[in-house]
Amino acid sequence: MTGTHAPGIVAGRLDRTTLRENFGDLHEPLDSHEAAVAADRCYFCHDAPCITACPTAIDIPLFIRQIATDQPEAAAETILEQNILGGMCARVCPTETLCEEACVRETAEGKPVEIGRLQRYATDTVMAHNIHPFSRAPETGKRVAVVGAGPAGLACAHRLAMKGHGVTIYEAKPKPGGLNEYGIASYKTVEDFAAREVDWLLSIGGITIEYNRALGAGLTLEALKAEYDAVFLGVGLGGVNALGVEGADRDGVSEAVVFIADLRQAPDLTSLPVGRHVVVIGGGMTAVDAAVQAKLLGAESVTIAYRRSQDRMPASRYEQDLATSKGVRILAGVMPKAIHGNGAVREIELEYTADEGGKLVGTGETLRLPADQVLCAIGQTLTTDGGLALEGGKIAVTGPGRSSVPGVWAGGDCTAGEDLTVVAVAEGRDAAEDIHTALMG
């Protein structure tokens, strides 16, 4: 039995056509007319608030003016010189809490300039024409090891290659891209965009990637330090927080990040199993990505269970609205108490919570939801630290990503700061600049 009502975790709840529609582009790209209209709304602010709000400080008014004057290629260069993954960031950035929130037209009319979509218009244009606007400086002879081919590592590697250094990236997985490849809802990066973007990025030259090479598994920081002139760690967060409630080991309880990665890598979504009743624990972007995709795969009911009030959810309001528009129910103020079932999960028991002087406590009152599948999205943890000093569970850095060990830099989710692609890009880029200064100084 298949279809949305089939019990258990089964594949093929929806037919291929429906799945293709469900997992199509979340936002259609702007065509040139739409881009012109959207670009005309930019006021070209002085010292623009959107630039300040962008972790990579893209000169947004300039690139929009370039679009408005029929120079999308120049616009893309303006974007990419600050953010080499500007194409992905145009798709996945929570612009509603970054540049577009700061847009003065958000203040004026509650409707910001569509910065994210305009950025995509520009970057898609250069990628479609296979233009790589940057070239390498003469070879310096210096070699840098980058651990992790995620956004931080790629941004670092690209900037280093541009400066003339030779870069080797060690990547634990068989593909590059990090969370861009494995960890983001597929409707945000359709048509294998993550992989295409990496190919485009690598076309600058001077970067080699060794796959299936994780720090710890035959690869040590000591050895990298000895072999290379500098090392950058962009290893991300490899672990997840444990649910820690009774029944958490039942079949059907799994990690949301694994669910998302499986979905992203599935060659055929009709073969990807999903529960009839899915409950996602957590309140961040991972929870929303998992919940929405479970719904799009054909789950009959999907509930996000978040322990605090809804306005405290780390996922933006926009993401919350996206989830509810796709039929996901957001249940705030509940925390998991137990997972019931005979072997496999059948029900999840949630306890209502109350905020007592800033401390979250259970009220004792509970409810039960039917659940064939429970996806945990309650935070990820650092698993690879290379023996570096830590702070708050992450690799401690000062300035532009300098770790406690000279010659070793770090950036991205494995260091402090918001766990966003755009932040990782900024940190990788800035570390590269610092490495360059250190190597050439």
Added chain:
Amino acid sequence: MADLTSNFLGIHSPNPFWLASAPPTDKEYNVRRAFDAGWGGVVWKTLGEDGPPVVNVNGPRYGAIWGADRRLLGLNNIELITDRPLQTNLDEMTRVKRDYPDHALIASLMVPVNEDSWKDILSRVIETGCDGVELNFGCPHGMSERGMGSAVGQVPDYVQMVTEWCKKHSDLPVIVKLTPNISDIRKPAQAAKDGGADAVSLINTINSITSVDLDQFAPQPTIDGLGAHGGYCGPAGKPIALNMVAEIARTPELAGLPISGIGGVTTWRDAAEFMALGAGNVQVCTAAMTYGFKIVQEMISGLSQYMDEKGFASVDELVGRAVPNVVNWQDLNLNYVTKARIDQDACIKCGRCYAACEDTSHQAISMSDDRVFDVIDAECVACNLCVNVCPVEGCITMERLPAGEVDPRTGKTVSDAYANWTTHPNNPMKCAAE
């Protein structure tokens, strides 16, 4: 609903909104629809001599410039006068006037500069029952190369001469349409008046090249790789037209010469501005060509509401009301001291006022770390640039310093006495104090 009925030279129309002689008025089909849509009058597309009609280019005849969101701001054309047979136009005009007796129908005319040509055409158009004629001394392109249009309008003697012929050979009211492509609009206006014109209408289009094709390296619109200058019109030209209207209206020798205002009228407010500066009615073209005939409904409701608010019983109460306040620069009160004021609640913090003032004016706006923009009175010369670049209407205003207050820029106490340049101590030509 105010009374919008218009009496211009004894020509009555339901409102003062006429369609100018141009493509929208080239044929019966359009004109009937225009009247049905609410236009008060129509100046028919310019008629030429009988015989083989003129021909137009068969490539593009319009060029344009645009503002944000491709809002059309200016239109340029290289179209000539009507390219349909004279009799066809006359027959259509006759039918239209018969069916719309309460609407104004004016014949626009352009024939070579000889008396017989004008006499002939006048005798033909009189038969249509039209309410008046407008002499097209304005079109700056094409026909001007043949000694007509602006080629006539640029020579006051010709203007007077042809006007005299027309008054001599018809009893119809004669409106002389003036070209702005001249250094002093008062000269041809005076010539028209001296020739006996009942009114002038202005402005006709401005000589222009709107854009250049940067691949073909040719003016646009481009005809087979070449382009010619055309006539420019639309909202971007309105300030030029307003000034010329005002120049005529405030010249004592021209006082009382009725004016039909033309040039970028797009909304009721534009129309009211022309009328306040002395136009008895207005003619519209580009706005209709951009948005269609229906815009007249906005003009009707807007002018009506405005007149009700002002308590004007007829449009004539508006006409010329601003003329006494148009003066020469030297008559402006130099003791009138204002400073920019920014409404912090309305400010959206775009910083354009700051950029404009800091980079290009007087460094009179400060910017704090949290993007609060304030005016530095000690630097502000009240230039108004910040007001003009601010995207939020009403956010920045100019407010007068009261008498007795010290202007921190000059250190002088503001006086409420009127004092202009003619008596200013810095003026080497100042009038001696009495």
